[in-house]
Amino acid sequence: MPPLWPHARFVLGFVAGLASVRAEKIDFNRQILPILSDACFRCHGPDAAAREAKLRLDEQEGLFRTRDDITVVAPGKPEASELVLRITSKDEDEVMPPRESSRQLKPAEIDVLKRWVAAGAPWGRHWAYAPPQSPALPKLTVGSARRVRNPIDRFVFARLEREGLKPAPEAAAAALLRRVSLDLTGLPPTSAELDAFVADRSPDAYERAVDRLLASPRYGERWAWEWLDLARYADTNGFQGDPERTMWPWRDWVVNALNTNLPYDQFTIEQLAGDLLPEATREQRIASGFHRNNMFNGEGGRIAEETRVENVFDRVETTATVWLGSTFTCARCHDHKYDPISQRDYYALFDVFNQMSETGKNAGGQVPPILDLSMPEEREAQKLAVARVEAVAKEVELFERTKFPRAEGASLLESEAARLPGNLPNYIARVEPKRRGVDGLLESVSYFREHDPAYGQMLEKQLQAVRARDAATSRISKVMVMDQLEKPRDTFVLVKGSYENKTDVKVLGAIPTIFRPAATAAGMGERINRLDLARWLVSPGNPLAARTAVNRMWQSFFGVGLVKTAEDFGVQGEPSVHPELLDWLATEFVSRGWDMKAMHRLIVTSATYRQSSRVTPALHERDPESRLLARGPRFRLPSWMLRDQALAASGLLVETRGGPAVKPYQPAGIWEEATFGKKTYQQDHGEALYRRSLYVFWRRIVGPTTFFDAGARQVCNVKAARTNTPLHALVTLNDPAFVEAARVMAQRVMAGAVADAARLDDAFHRTTARRPTRAERKILLGRLEKLRAQFRAEPAAARELTAAGEAPRPDGLDVVEHAAWTSLCSLIMNLDEALSKE
Numbered sequence: 001m002p003p004l005w006p007h008a009r010f011v012l013g014f015v016a017g018l019a020s021v022r023a024e025k026i027d028f029n030r031q032i033l034p035i036l037s038d039a040c041f042r043c044h045g046p047d048a049a050a051r052e053a054k055l056r057l058d059e060q061e062g063l064f065r066t067r068d069d070i071t072v073v074a075p076g077k078p079e080a081s082e083l084v085l086r087i088t089s090k091d092e093d094e095v096m097p098p099r100e101s102s103r104q105l106k107p108a109e110i111d112v113l114k115r116w117v118a119a120g121a122p123w124g125r126h127w128a129y130a131p132p133q134s135p136a137l138p139k140l141t142v143g144s145a146r147r148v149r150n151p152i153d154r155f156v157f158a159r160l161e162r163e164g165l166k167p168a169p170e171a172a173a174a175a176l177l178r179r180v181s182l183d184l185t186g187l188p189p190t191s192a193e194l195d196a197f198v199a200d201r202s203p204d205a206y207e208r209a210v211d212r213l214l215a216s217p218r219y220g221e222r223w224a225w226e227w228l229d230l231a232r233y234a235d236t237n238g239f240q241g242d243p244e245r246t247m248w249p250w251r252d253w254v255v256n257a258l259n260t261n262l263p264y265d266q267f268t269i270e271q272l273a274g275d276l277l278p279e280a281t282r283e284q285r286i287a288s289g290f291h292r293n294n295m296f297n298g299e300g301g302r303i304a305e306e307t308r309v310e311n312v313f314d315r316v317e318t319t320a321t322v323w324l325g326s327t328f329t330c331a332r333c334h335d336h337k338y339d340p341i342s343q344r345d346y347y348a349l350f351d352v353f354n355q356m357s358e359t360g361k362n363a364g365g366q367v368p369p370i371l372d373l374s375m376p377e378e379r380e381a382q383k384l385a386v387a388r389v390e391a392v393a394k395e396v397e398l399f400e401r402t403k404f405p406r407a408e409g410a411s412l413l414e415s416e417a418a419r420l421p422g423n424l425p426n427y428i429a430r431v432e433p434k435r436r437g438v439d440g441l442l443e444s445v446s447y448f449r450e451h452d453p454a455y456g457q458m459l460e461k462q463l464q465a466v467r468a469r470d471a472a473t474s475r476i477s478k479v480m481v482m483d484q485l486e487k488p489r490d491t492f493v494l495v496k497g498s499y500e501n502k503t504d505v506k507v508l509g510a511i512p513t514i515f516r517p518a519a520t521a522a523g524m525g526e527r528i529n530r531l532d533l534a535r536w537l538v539s540p541g542n543p544l545a546a547r548t549a550v551n552r553m554w555q556s557f558f559g560v561g562l563v564k565t566a567e568d569f570g571v572q573g574e575p576s577v578h579p580e581l582l583d584w585l586a587t588e589f590v591s592r593g594w595d596m597k598a599m600h601r602l603i604v605t606s607a608t609y610r611q612s613s614r615v616t617p618a619l620h621e622r623d624p625e626s627r628l629l630a631r632g633p634r635f636r637l638p639s640w641m642l643r644d645q646a647l648a649a650s651g652l653l654v655e656t657r658g659g660p661a662v663k664p665y666q667p668a669g670i671w672e673e674a675t676f677g678k679k680t681y682q683q684d685h686g687e688a689l690y691r692r693s694l695y696v697f698w699r700r701i702v703g704p705t706t707f708f709d710a711g712a713r714q715v716c717n718v719k720a721a722r723t724n725t726p727l728h729a730l731v732t733l734n735d736p737a738f739v740e741a742a743r744v745m746a747q748r749v750m751a752g753a754v755a756d757a758a759r760l761d762d763a764f765h766r767t768t769a770r771r772p773t774r775a776e777r778k779i780l781l782g783r784l785e786k787l788r789a790q791f792r793a794e795p796a797a798a799r800e801l802t803a804a805g806e807a808p809r810p811d812g813l814d815v816v817e818h819a820a821w822t823s824l825c826s827l828i829m830n831l832d833e834a835l836s837k838e
Contacts, residue, residue, distance in 0.1 A: 026116040028124040030575050035109050037338050037571040039097050046342070047335040057083075058340065058571075060123050075121040078114050087113060127579065128325065128569040129340075129514055131543045134587040135580040151588075152606040155581035156629045165619070168611040168631040173198045175612075175838050177209060178769035179632070180604050182837055183557055184213040186222030186641050186692075187648045191765055210604055214597050217657060220259035221694050223596075225640060226556060227254050228694075229720065230322055231293045232314075234713040235661050236365065238295035238700035242675060243365035244474035249373055250289035251694075252658040257287070264549060264594035265538035268323065272534035275482050285371055285481050291315045291353070292480035295700060295714055298362030308360030309499035315353040316346065318716040323537045324512075325548040325569030332497035339570040340514045343493060348510040351491035352533050355509075357483050366478045373477040385465075385472035392465040393434035399458050400433070421447075438466055442677050467680070475660065484529065511536055515543075538594070544569060546586035550599060552718060554585070557603055559635040559722075560625055566719045577627045609633070613838050636836050638720060639707045640693035642732060646741035646829060647690055649766045651748055652807060654690040661697035662688040665736035665805075666705050674702040685806060689737075706735055732830050739822075740805025742829055746821035747810060756781055763825050767834045780824065787820035 026032065036057055037045075043052040044062075055072070056062035063083075064073050074080040086096035087110050097103060105113075116122075137151055138158035147167055148154055160167060171179065177197045181189040189197070197209055213219065233251060236242045257267055270277070272291065274284035294314040297307045313332060320328040330336055331346035357369055404415035412418065417429040424447060427440030441463040448456035491508070495501040508527040510516065515536075528536070537545050548569065555561035562582045565573035576582045585599070592598045603609055613634035615626075623630060637645065647653040663684045671681040679699070683689075696704050698713055708728050711717035732738050745766065749759040760780055764772045772780060791798035798819035802809060809818075828834060 026119050028122055029127045031112055032116050033571055039103050039105055041338045045337050046340050047337045049334055073121050078117045081117050084114055084117055126571055132583040132586040134584055147607050149607040153608050156608045160630055163628055165630045170610050171612040171632055174769045179837055185216050185218035186644055187218055188645050194769055210601055217259055220255040221692055223258050224255045225694055229711045229717045231290055232713050232716055233293045234698040234700040236700045239297045240299050242701045245365040246477050248660055249286050249479040253286050261597045264596055268538050269534040273531035276531040286479055288482040289479050296367050304360035306499045312350055312353045316349045321567055321716045324544045327568050338572045341512055345512040347493045347507045351507055352509040352530055354489050354491050355485045365474050369481055369483040370478040371481045373479055378476045382472040385469040389465045389469045392462050396433040396458055396462050403455055438678055546589045550585040550589050558633045634838050639709055643693050643706055646738050650741040650745040652690045652744050654687040662691045662695050663697045664689045670702055742826035743804050743822045744807050745825045750821055763828050767828050784824050787823045791816045791819040
């Protein structure tokens with residue numbers, strides 16, 4: 001790289017060109033910092049090891065420094081500013097960024113940098129690191145002011161006025177109730193609820209409906225899903241073996257905490273450090289399982305300390321993502337290249353989470369420390385399963401005495417068993433029957449099924465008994481929790497994050513340096529623990545906890561956050577489109593005692609939320625993602641909510657809450673293929689098939705097949721994907737859960753009315769919250785006639801369709817008529833309007 005200070009300081013005509021730059025107000029955070037971050041910070045940013053020419057542009061001191069009479073940025077003097085000279089230079093050896101750099105400045109970016117310097121080069125700290133201040137409510141024109149329902153609208157409508165736009169009209173009553181019901185409970189309103197709401201003309205009808213939904217136990221189940229995604233919750237450990245775990249008591253704690261409206265600050269403290277609270281209750285200890293939801297690598301040959309260290313890495317990075325909106329991962333190996341997070345800061349947080357008794361050694365699905373919540377029936381089931389294994393092992397032992405003859409008292413190693421091919425001697429000859437595991441038995445069964453069917457059948461019986469024992473053991477309720485070592489473990493900065501390559505730099509638990517003055521003022525000690533950290537995260541000293549929380553709320557309601565990059569509030573993240581609104585919401589959240597339900601109510605009762613989602617082509621072209629909020633939210637429902645909606649609309653939904661996970665319909669062979677035959681999916685039956693999606697068993701290495709675009713639950717995920725592929729339609733059209741829901745819905749509408757038009761209205765209303773228009777009714781009834789003709793010609797197909805699923809089918813129901821209505825209900829359930837929140 002060329003020296004920072006060029007000998008030739010001026011280029012002919014440069015000063016004359018700058019004379020035309022007019023002074024104007026430039027927003028450093030929104031206009032200048034993103035350019036510097038993208039183009040300059042890689043070489044002139046926080047990472048000291050990668051810093052070129054000893055020049056640092058991410059701090060005020062470096063940006064405005066003078067050395068050898070040369071100033072990087074001279075406010076009001078572009079012609080005397082080395083930054084401007086370099087970015088406008090025609091000299092290949094002097095221009096910045098260098099020509100070989102992948103990031104080159106655009107003409108418009110160069111122009112705004114020149115105008116910024118000419119305007120006095122106002123500097124500002126990155127907005128996310130400054131404490132949020134409650135801004136004054138914007139003034140509006142009379143027309144906009146009439147639409148205002150709460151302060152949110154003032155911020156949104158003021159922005160629309162500046163953009164020359166007007167808010168959309170309020171959504172129709174039925175559409176609005178469906179929208180808010182799905183948003184607050186994850187389930188659509190019933191036909192009775194819809195009819196009552198549409199008929200209620202009282203001015204507070206909507207607010208009363210919102211209060212009813214907030215008080216519903218369904219509320220906690222709906223919002224728990226969001227939290228489980230970022231907590232990386234699953235029912236197995238992950239990696240190749242993927243053993244089962246019982247973390248569902250923690251999941252139920254989350255649901256209960258949300259339903260009882262536990263304040264977010266306490267919600268945070270109990271999950272990060274509930275075990276460290278004075279006289280911690282059992283529920284608070286369960287809550288601390290938040291950071292035991294991470295994956296656990298128990299593969300053979302895995303080094304325990306490597307696993308333990310990687311688990312701590314995960315806890316640091318998850319905490320940073322959820323409560324700081326920051327990407328810490330790169331600071332494992334070096335200072336952050338864009339944000340003011342040093343490697344030492346990273347390991348100071350590492351030290352906070354490095355003080356628990358977890359060893360990294362494999363202990364099956366339940367990895368200590370654990371809290372035993374087992375019930376008598378679970379322990380009895382395990383006892384019986386163990387006894388069954390022992391009984392079958394004795395049968396196998398007797399069989400093998402005949403198959404592999406040997407002298408009395410001799411072992412199988414002294415028989416033909418020692419000369420079996422491949423690994424079989426290790427599985428058969430070297431392991432007594434009562435100690436054999438699934439892996440060895442799988443291979444043994446596969447071989448002897450062909451070479452000795454009788455012995456193969458005996459080993460298959462043993463395999464099933466061992467699997468049943470393992471399943472009974474995994475079902476014993478033991479929730480993994482956090483604990484604290486009495487003698488602190490030393491923490492050292494690691495070279496490139498390698499567990500075995502420690503530097504001599506010892507660090508103590510502390511919050512990141514950029515926030516440390518506030519922590520020092522609050523009296524935090526020399527070395528903090530998890531409880532100290534948790535309390536600081538929800539203290540005034542952290543400017544990000546409230547911002548990140550309300551941004552995720554907004555994202556859930558509107559499809560995209562006020563800050564689109566919900567995972568990154570750093571300088572590489574996208575600035576808020578509505579910065580004043582974000583800060584107002586953050587300060588309001590804190591002033592309301594971190595009341596989550598109050599914030600949800602505030603958002604959904606705003607005129608902004610209540611707008612119609614209809615959009616004109618011109619508005620869609622100008623604002624395709626609705627960032628300016630000139631219309632209501634409209635986007636496809638998450639896949640888990642689509643399943644719940646289908647169950648609810650058909651009347652199949654079973655609202656039993658809590659408890660172990662359930663296993664509904666799933667294509668055969670999925671688990672077996674992913675686990676090399678070690679795990680077999682055993683589908684549940686009866687009411688378990690119709691529980692809410694929140695309770696569906698989640699295998700870490702291959703999630704539930706019905707849930708497309710869902711987080712993998714392997715790492716923290718604060719922003720769900722939303723894509724569109726033919727595979728999604730194949731799920732909602734053909735998955736057994738959706739086909740059965742259409743079949744049962746058909747039964748209900750057929751039982752409720754005789755006339756086709758009335759039946760159609762019922763099915764359409766259950767799914768879309770409205771009746772079909774005359775044109776829609778004509779099209780759908782025409783389709784119904786074609787379906788009848790099709791199934792009359794194919795009675796076998798009609799019988800197969802009407803037998804879908806395990807829900808009972810009324811006797812005497814005409815098969816052809818039932819099949820036709822099933823197909824029509826499936827069509828309605830797959831309308832874009834049904835798949836979307838409008």
